[in-house]
Amino acid sequence: MEATLPTRQKLILEHRLDIGRFLFYTNMVIGEFDEGIHVTKRNAAKAIEIALQLYGGRTSIVYISHRLNSYSMDPVGYGEIVKMFPNFIGFAVVSRNRYRRMLAAIEKLFIKKPVGVFYDLEAAFTWAEDLLLKPRE
Template identity: 65%
Template sequence: MASIAHENQKLIVEQQWAIGKFSFYTNVVVSELAEGIHATKDKLEEPIQYAQQIYNSKTPVIYISHRLNSYSFDPVAYGEIVAMFPNLIGFAIVSTNRYRRMLASLEKLFIKRPISVFYDLEEAFIWAEKLIGTHIPTSPLR
């Protein structure tokens, strides 16, 4: 994953788990889940707990799913994940694949946060920064 640094979004750390690679920025988490994985709440628990250690409970955070690989996701888990990470204020999906973009439209039914679909990571970061700008800025680190 290429590091994208915006005026307000600096890369803090990148972590690799069996489920995929996660990049933690000032207010944004970008994931690239592994090919063929079936993502569940249990498999995402470790990256979520890691994010909870990085961000304080008042820091607004956007999750960007950079869908370079083909994988499946349990949509019922969205509610549980949002409950685990209440300062998650938005969700972005980045994909050029037509099928994955269509599935993203269905995911909107399960995510009770602002959600948008983009063709590239740069567009998702621009959207994220606008959404973050509507929230009171806080220190990103504990």
């Protein structure tokens, strides 16, 4: 990932897990899953645990799925994970692959929060920062 992204976000922690790399910013988490991984709530538990420790239930966060690799996931687990984070306010998908961006339309059915789909990480950061500035209901 480029280190020169224009953002007000501060990188708090970078963590390498068995399923991929996670970057935890002030109000954003970027997940980059490894090639060929099948992501489930179970194997994502460590990343979820780290996020819960860092953000608790008060800090608003946006999750950015930086899809550099090809992998599969269990979309049914989305709803369960979202419920664990009452402070989760949005989800972004970043991919240069048209097919992977199209899959995000299916994911929107499982995530009852704003979802953005982007070609590059910079656009996702801009969208997420705008979302974080909006008043919450």
